Amino acid sequence: MYHKKKECVAMLLAGGQGSRLMVLTEDTAKPAVPFGGKYRIIDFPLSNCVNSGIDTVGILTQYQPLELNDYIGNGGPWGLTSNFGGAHILPPYSKSKNSEWYKGTANAIYQNMSFIERYDPEYILILSGDHVYKMDYSKMLEYHKAKKAECTIAVLDVPIEEASRFGIMNLNKDGSIYEFEEKPKVPKSTKASMGIYIFNWKILKKYLIEDEEDKKSSKDFGKNVIPHLLGDGRKMFAYLFEGYWKDVGTIDSLWQSNMDLLNPDSGLNLEDPTFKIYARNYANPSSFVCKGSLIENSFVAEGCTVNGNIINSIISTGCYIEKGTQIENSVIMPNTRIEEGSLIKYAIVGEEATISNNSKVGDDPEGYSNSDWGIAVVGKGKTVDPDTVVKVKEVI
Amino acid sequence: MYHKKKECVAMLLAGGQGSRLMVLTEDTAKPAVPFGGKYRIIDFPLSNCVNSGIDTVGILTQYQPLELNDYIGNGGPWGLTSNFGGAHILPPYSKSKNSEWYKGTANAIYQNMSFIERYDPEYILILSGDHVYKMDYSKMLEYHKAKKAECTIAVLDVPIEEASRFGIMNLNKDGSIYEFEEKPKVPKSTKASMGIYIFNWKILKKYLIEDEEDKKSSKDFGKNVIPHLLGDGRKMFAYLFEGYWKDVGTIDSLWQSNMDLLNPDSGLNLEDPTFKIYARNYANPSSFVCKGSLIENSFVAEGCTVNGNIINSIISTGCYIEKGTQIENSVIMPNTRIEEGSLIKYAIVGEEATISNNSKVGDDPEGYSNSDWGIAVVGKGKTVDPDTVVKVKEVI
Amino acid sequence: MNMAGVIFSNLFDEYFGVLTKNRTVASLPFGGRYRFIDFILSNMSNSNVTNVGIITKYNYNSLMDHLESTSEWDFNRKNGGVFILPPFSTGITTLYHGKLEALFSAIEFLEKLTQEYVVLSDSTVLCNIDYEDALDTHLKSGKDLTVITHRVPSNCSKKYALLIKADDNKNVTDLIVDYPAMEDGELAGMGMYIMERVQLITAIKDAIAKGRHHLEKDFFQKEFNEGKIGVNYYEFRGSVLCNTNISSYYDNNLRLITDEKLKRDLFDARRPIFTKIRDEVPTYYGKGAQPDNCLIADGCRIFGSLYNSVLFREVKIGSGAIVKNSIIMQGSEIGEGCVIENAILDKNVTITPGVKLTGARNAPIIIEKGEIV
C-alpha cells in the first residue's frame, strides 16, 4: 500500500475518561466535551494540526469512543481527509498472539508503532485531547530542528505560586532541560510542561520499546519516558509557548476557560480568520432572537431561540431559551432547553439537559464563603424538575 | 448530534483471522486478502451495499485491523462517505464499567447496538467479509418486506451431495423456514445459508439482549440467535439467491474463485458497468507488456511489467514479471516480483513476495494422486530463493 | 432512489435586478445563512435523489464557489453527485427562450442517467418537501406528468406559471398557463414536475426540433389539451415561499422572523437544510446590543440595536447603530451610529459611521455588493 512519507505525524491522546468532569463525561470521552458554543475540546488540537500544516493525525481512543468516533467521522470538518494521511481513530486491537488495552500514554503509542511507521516520519508530535489553546506546531518544530534536539517539550511560564501544581522543567541557559520535576513542592523554575512533545521518531521508538520491556514502568510519558531520556543525557529542549493555554480537566477550569472567551484580555480569541478553529457543523438555521430579549457580552451559536436575558454567558447551538429566563456567567451546552422563569447563575448546563419552569441553578459567589461556593452543574441529558433549586457546587 | 434515519443499516462481520488461509493472513484480516487482480475480498460486500443503495455500513473488526482500517480509510473508494452514514470501523471498546473483546458474531452486534440505534433503522442487514459474490440486497429487502418476515436468510441451492458441508434451511412451501440444521449428515434440503441475514431491528435487538444474558450461549448467529428465533416460531423466510457465491475461506476455494473469473460460464463477471465492484486505487501507471510476451485467458491489472508467458492466470497490480517466466493457472497477488526463468503452476503467490531466478512453484495435477496434489502457496512478503522448488501443496 | 433531479439556476434572473447582476438566481442569499439552491439541493438530498444536474448559462462563478464541495449536501457518492451543466455552445449568453431550451442543454446528462424518473425544479420556490412521497403519488397515478402544487394563499393575485383545475375526484380538468390565481385555495404549480426520464428526453428533442421553447405552454398544456399526456397533481401541504421579484424576496426573508409555522415547516429538524460551511465563531453580543425579533447567523459582532431584520454571517453592527426591517448580507459592516431602515445590503457592503439609509417598506433600498456608503 502506498503511503506518502510525512515529515511529522501527530499522535493525539484522546483516551481519557475525564472523571473530574463527572456528569459531563459519564458517557463521553473528555475530548468530546462541548466548548465555547459550537466546539468540542478536541477541535483545538485538531485545528492546530491543520493550521500548522500537519495533515496526518492518529487519535488514540479507549474510553467510550463511540461519540468521539462519530464526531471525528472521516475528518472532513477539519479537512483531515488526505488520501495519504488524514485523521485516524486508533483504538486498541487484537493481534495474532495477544490483545491488550492501552496501559498508559507511552504504551498507547507503542501499540501503534506500525501506524506511525507507515508514514516513515522524521518527527512525531504527541498531543493531548484536553487542553484549550491555539498553537502553531510548525514553529515548535522549527525550533526543535534549529536546536538539533532529540526531544522538545512545550512549556508555559506559570506564576511561581502555581508552579507546584505542574510538571516543571528546569532549564539551562540555552533552553535545554536538565531536570524534570512533577509537581515540585519547592519549584526551581516557572516553566510548566504543556504535555506537548516533539520527538525524533527514531529516538522515541527506541525508548518506547525499552519502556515496554521494563516491567516496573507505568508506561507513561511524564513518569517514565521523559525521565528516562533525561537520565540518558539526550538533547532535550523546552519550547516556550506564549499565549492562552488551559487544561480543562476540571469543572472549574472548564467553566473558566469558557468565560475567558468573553474576556478580551484573556488571550483566547477564536476570531482570527487565518487560524480558524474548525468544528463539526449540524445544519442548524440561524438563531432567532425574540422581542424584548437582552443579550450582553455573550456568545450565541446557531440554531437557538432566545427569549430571555443573557449576560456574560455562552449559549451553544440548538438551545431553546424561553421568556422570563435569566442566564448569567454560565455555560449552556448544546441542545438544552431552559424553560420559563428559570434563573441560572454561575453554572454549567450539560448537553440536552432541560431546566424546567421557575427552577434556579447556581448562584453568585456573594454571600458564600470561598469553600462553600462553586459552579453548579447539570449533567448531560438531565432534567431539573420545575421549581427546583440546584445549589451552588451541586452536581446533578 | 443529528443522524438521519435509515431504513436499513448493514453490519459487516470482518473480524475473522481466517486461519485456514494460513500465510496469506498472518498479519492481515481475512477480508483484506487480495482477489481478482485489483480487489480485496471486502470489496464485494461493500460494493454490494453501495449498489443496493445502502449507504451506512458498520464494519466489525477485531483481529489485526490496521491494514483493513487503512484499506477502508474514509470509505471514499466505495463512495461510503455520507455525512449521515458511510463506512464506520467498529472495533471493541472500553466502556465506563467494563471492557471486552467480541465474544462471538452476535455479541459483536450486541456491543454496537448504540451505533445502530443512531440511525433508528427498521431493518438490519448482517453480512460477512469472506464471501465473493455480487448481490443486490435491495431485492432481498423487498422480499423480506413482501413476506412481512421478521428475519430473512439468503440461501443458495447447492448440490445435494455437498449440502452436508453447509448450514441447511428446511423450508415450508411458502418459503418460510421450519428448521435449521448445521452441517446435517442427512440433509433434507439443498438450501444452504449464505450467512446473510435481514432482521427487523426491533426483533433482533430483543434477541441479542436475551442472548447476551444467556450464560450458556456462545453468542453466535448461526448457533444461538437463529435457532432461538426459530424455536420461538418467529416469521423466518429463506430468500433464494441465484448467482455466483463462494466462501473463500480456504486456499483451495480462494484459488478456485480467482480461476472462476476466467471462466465465462462460472457466473462471476465483474465487468457489468451498472454493478461495479469498487476497490481502493493505488495510482499505478498503465501496464507495460514487452516484446515477445504471450498472455492468454488472463487478467493483468495496472502497474505491471509483463515479460513472460501468462496463461489462465491473474496478475495483480504492481507485479514485475521478468523474461523467460511461465505462469499458468495461478494467482499472483499485488506487488510481486517473478524473476527470470521461473515456472509457476497452480499456485498462489502472496503480496510482495519474490520468486527468485529459475525457481519452480507448484505443478500440474497430472502425475499426482488426488490426495498428494494441491495448490502451492508462497506467503505474503516471502522470498523464494533462486533455483528453489516449492512443491505442490507446499505452503511457505 | 429511482429519480434524478434537474435544477434551473438561471431562469428568472431578470426579475431580481442588481441582486442577480453577478450571480444566478439560484445563488441568491436567503434566511441568514442560506442561498436559494440550498433548499432545492437539501430537499433532493433528504429525499435520496442522489444525481442532480444544475443547468447554468452565465454568472455561475458564485454558484460554483458555493457548491465547491458538494459534501455539505451529502452528494459525495459513487453512483451520484451534483453536476453543474454549463451551456455546451460557447459564447451565447442570451437568456434561454424557455425551459425546454434550457433542458436541451442538459440532454447529455439526462441520457447518461440510470434513474427512470426525473424531478425538474426552479430555484425560486422554497419549501421543505419530500420528493419520495411525490414520486409515490406519481407512480400510483399512472399519469405521464405530476405537477407539484400548493393551494394559493388568500388575497393572492400573483401570476402563476401553471394553475391546475381539478374535479372533486382529483382528476385534472384544465391547465392554465401564466395566469393570476382568481380564488383562494386554487392549485398553483410550484415549478416542480415529475416525469419519466425517457419520455422527457423524447419530448425535449421533439419540441426543440419544432422550435418550441415553453415547457408549460408548448409541452404540458398543448399535449394535455390534445389528449396526448395524462396529468396528475401532487398537493404539497407545507409552507411555500415563492420569490418572484425583489419585493417578494424581501418580504419572504422577513416572514422567516414572524411566521412560526413557516419556520417549523422550512427548518424541520428531521429534514435539515444544508449550506456551505464557513467555520465562523458564534455570534458575539457586546455591550449595547439590543436584538429584537431578528434572525441572526453565526460570526456576527453586534453592538447596536436591531429590529425585525435578518443578519447573514459575519456581519458587524457598530455601537449606537439602528437596523430596522432590513436584510444585511454576509460580511457587511454597519458603522457606529448608522440608521438603516427597509434596506437590502448585499455582501461585503460597508456603511461608514453615522450614515442614514431609509427605503420604503414596499421598495427597500438596495446597496450593491462590496459598495462603501
Next chain:
Amino acid sequence: MNMAGVIFSNLFDEYFGVLTKNRTVASLPFGGRYRFIDFILSNMSNSNVTNVGIITKYNYNSLMDHLESTSEWDFNRKNGGVFILPPFSTGITTLYHGKLEALFSAIEFLEKLTQEYVVLSDSTVLCNIDYEDALDTHLKSGKDLTVITHRVPSNCSKKYALLIKADDNKNVTDLIVDYPAMEDGELAGMGMYIMERVQLITAIKDAIAKGRHHLEKDFFQKEFNEGKIGVNYYEFRGSVLCNTNISSYYDNNLRLITDEKLKRDLFDARRPIFTKIRDEVPTYYGKGAQPDNCLIADGCRIFGSLYNSVLFREVKIGSGAIVKNSIIMQGSEIGEGCVIENAILDKNVTITPGVKLTGARNAPIIIEKGEIV
C-alpha cells in the same frame, strides 16, 4: 508549503487541431490513463502545493468533468483546494493575447491567497518535478524570478518560449524569447516560473494597464534587460516531455513504451501521478491476444495483435485485428480483422470490422471523438 500554483489550461490549444476541438489542452489524454493536467496537478500535490488555480477560458467541460472531485489528487483540504477559474467576463471566447492577460483573469484568486510564492505552469510540459526543491533554490538565489529549465536534448531545433544563457557561475546573462535552441544542452525554459506573489500581482496589473500581454517578452525579458528584476534558473535533471503539436504529442506517447529512463523518471513510485478513478476491471487478454511492446490501461478486452501502441482504458480489440504504432483512447472499439497503423483514435471511436486505416509515421491519421468508421 508557502507556494501556491497557477496552471494555464487553454494556452496552445490551437496547436493540437481536432484533438482540442472540444477540450482544453490540459485535458488531452496521455500515456494510457492520464491527461496532461494529471502530471501538473500531481507534481503540485506531491510537492505540498495545496492551493491551485486553473485558468480556463472555454471548452473546459471535459476538464471540470475530469476534476469533478479533486480528492484523487489529494486536494480536499480545509485551507486549500483546486479552483477552476473561468473568465469573469462573459461572452468573450477569443484566445488570450498572452499569459499576462490570462493571469489577469486570475487576479482575484491570486489576491486571496496567503502563500508568499506562486509557481506558474503551462499544461503541455510533462515531468515529475519537486517544486519544494525548486522553491528552495529560488529562495537561496534571492532573485525575483526563477525559470525552471532543462538541458535541451541533442538535435533539437524546436522553438522555445524562453532560453536562458548563463555564465560559468550560473548567473543568467541573457533571456531569449521564441527562438530555436542552437546547441546541445542549452537551457530551455519548461514554461514553469516561480515568483513572489505580491510582486507578480503588481506586475500583472501594471502590464495590463500598459497593454502588454506577453509574459516572457513583455515582462521577464524586458525587465531583466532593464535591470529591474533579477533572474535565477533551476535546472531540472529528470526526463521532460514537451508537447508542442500533434506530432510531438504522438511521439511522446510512444516514447513511454520504449524509453526506460523516461518511465522511471515520470512514474517514480515515491511521487505518484494521480488521475481520475474509473473503477474498471483489470484488462482481459483472451485467446489470440498478442500484445507486443505496448502500454495498456485497465478495463481493456484484447483478442488481437498489438505492436508498439498505447491503449487507454476500456478499449476493445477484436480478434484478428492488428494495431501498430497507434494511440487508442478510452472506450474505443476496434472490430475483428481491422488493421490500424500510425493512428490516433480519440475517445469512443468505433472501427467496424475489417476496416483498414493507415497513417504516416510522421503524420498519424486522427479519428475524432465518437466517430464510427
